[in-house]
Each structure stands twice: as structure tokens, then as C-alpha cells.
Amino acid sequence: MPLLEGTLFEARGIQKRFGARVVLENITLKIEAGSVHGIMGPNGAGKTTCFHVLTGFHAPDAGQIVFDGKDITGLKPHAIARLGVSRSFQIMNLFDDTVVIENVMLALPAFRAISGNPLRESFSDRQLIDAALAVLDQVNLGGRAWDNAKSLSYGDRRVLEIAVALAAEPRILFLDEPTAGLGAEATRALAALIRKLRQRYTICLIEHDMRFLFNLADRISVVHWGQVIAEGTPAELRANKWVARSALGEVA
Incomplete structure (x- = not known):
């Protein structure tokens, strides 16, 4: 199944709060068809909440989510899944x-x-x-x-x-921390699998293993304080002054 070119999935100014706590303030990102797009950031930055909003498990308080040109903002998870959006979770859910x-x-x-x-x-x-x-x-x-x-x-x-x-x-696959708990050999096998799957699917992944992410992703969005504070190719992020000054700099 050949992959189309252009933006397949887009978030525009997504906001989400729980009570008085603002978790996502202004999330804007584009995922290109046929790409591997990474999302990284420190614990508590809002990454998993972002995934929940993008895949319908939380409705955004403001902003718009567009998949393949269709506004899917506020749709339920099963409705979004039927359109071709699928995901995994941080905590496994198997029978x-x-x-x-x-x-x-x-x-x-x-x-x-x-x-x-x-x-x-x-x-x-x-x-x-x-x-x-x-x-x-x-x-x-x-x-x-x-x-x-x-x-x-x-x-x-x-x-x-x-x-x-x-x-x-699905047409796009969201993976939430796929290397969590994996050893070195299993992580290498997973990287090889994602390289294989990208030939058929667009992939977006949250990942704490920065080396894994930098070796796989075409573009990476850095989320902190509920916002995308940097975005680019792995090479561009290596040259980013904020990344260089942060704990991510050593990995990048």
C-alpha cells in the first residue's frame, strides 16, 4: 500500500486543562504521511495527555485536530479508529x-x-x-x-x-513509550520492526529513549510546559541551543 505525500495528521493550538491545572497550552504539530514523527520531553511535560487528546480519549478544550483533511476534533476513540488512527498505550492491555x-x-x-x-x-x-x-x-x-x-x-x-x-x-499508528521496560536486544529488535512498518504506515511515537528516537524519527517535536518548544529533524535539534543547554543535549 503506497503512502501518500503531504500532511496526514495535524494538531492546531490544542489546549487541555484538568480543573485549574493546564496540561496542554498550545500544542501545534504536523505529521507528514510516510514519516516517523517523534514526541519527546521530560516527565510531566504533557506528552501522554497529548496522545490521549489526539486519539480521542480526551476532548480538547480548544484547538483543532485534522486527519487526512477531515476535522476529527472531539470525536470518540472508536470513531477516530474507524477513520484509520490506531495506538498503543504505556501500560499494556492484552488478554x-x-x-x-x-x-x-x-x-x-x-x-x-x-x-x-x-x-x-x-x-x-x-x-x-x-x-x-x-x-x-x-x-x-x-x-x-x-x-x-x-x-x-x-x-x-x-x-x-x-x-x-x-x-x-490504520493509516497512522501512535506508539506511547514502546521501549519502556525493554532491554538492549529487544530495543534493537523493536527499532528494526519500526523501520519495517514505516514502509506501510505513518508512525508517531512518544519515547523516553532519546538515542532510539533520534535514530528513527524524521522529525521530532519537543514538548515542555504543555507546549511544543522546539521541532525539527534530529540534526536540527542537535544544533538547537535549548536542546544543547538541557539534559537532552548529551544524547542529541
Whole structure:
């Protein structure tokens, strides 16, 4: 599936507060189709809240969110997902008491269209099984399809969560701290996977591992105090005076 060029996803002046606390003050960013766009910043900067707003889990108090030219501001998560926006979460949300393939099948659009007893019917539907296997093959988990989900290593469970997000057939994939808790080998494997997936999907990721992010992203938005205080390519951010003066400078 070839990726189109141009801006695919855009946030314009997003604001969000919880009571008297302003979390997002003026978030503006553009994500280009076919790119890997990173979001980084210190703890408490508003990064995850930003993801929640962009994907419909929180409604913004002001501003506009546009996906593929369509205003999606304030839409519910399921409505945004149907348009082609999918995401993972900081805390994994998998069904451990099932097999790996079932986690993916439950997220397939064709599964949600089944009436009656969808789970029983899905395991007799070869097309659904093949669709789920195709998703697992994308993330190199096809060989573990019929294993119990809880038997996977922590790194493979992170990858399975990405597979669940991909099962929704997105055009853009939001990943929230995908390397959290991973060792060096699993982090390298995840980087290779993201390079593979970017051939088919636009990707936006929040990441605390700056080396990981700088090696993968085409552009990076630096969020602090609820605002985007710097944005550019990894090379541009390395030359940014604010980044150079901050703790991010050593990594950059």
C-alpha cells in the first residue's frame, strides 16, 4: 500500500486543562504521511495527555485536530479508529488468558461485524484466521500465533500490542513509550520492526529513549510546559541551543 505525500495528521493550538491545572497550552504539530514523527520531553511535560487528546480519549478544550483533511476534533476513540488512527498505550492491555492470535482477531474490523457468538464463529472462519496471521507476520510473531499470550517474553508482548493496533487497519499508528521496560536486544529488535512498518504506515511515537528516537524519527517535536518548544529533524535539534543547554543535549 503506497503512502501518500503531504500532511496526514495535524494538531492546531490544542489546549487541555484538568480543573485549574493546564496540561496542554498550545500544542501545534504536523505529521507528514510516510514519516516517523517523534514526541519527546521530560516527565510531566504533557506528552501522554497529548496522545490521549489526539486519539480521542480526551476532548480538547480548544484547538483543532485534522486527519487526512477531515476535522476529527472531539470525536470518540472508536470513531477516530474507524477513520484509520490506531495506538498503543504505556501500560499494556492484552488478554493473557487467550492465545496470541485471539488478541489480534478481537481487533479485526471483520470480527466486530460478526453477530451471534463472534468468538466461536471466528475460529471457524478461515478468512479471519488468515487476516490475523497476516498481521502477526508483519510483526514477526506468526510463529507464536497459537501460543498463550502470557507465555511471550516482555519484549514480544510489547510487539503483540503493536499487532493489536495494526489489526484495526490504520493509516497512522501512535506508539506511547514502546521501549519502556525493554532491554538492549529487544530495543534493537523493536527499532528494526519500526523501520519495517514505516514502509506501510505513518508512525508517531512518544519515547523516553532519546538515542532510539533520534535514530528513527524524521522529525521530532519537543514538548515542555504543555507546549511544543522546539521541532525539527534530529540534526536540527542537535544544533538547537535549548536542546544543547538541557539534559537532552548529551544524547542529541
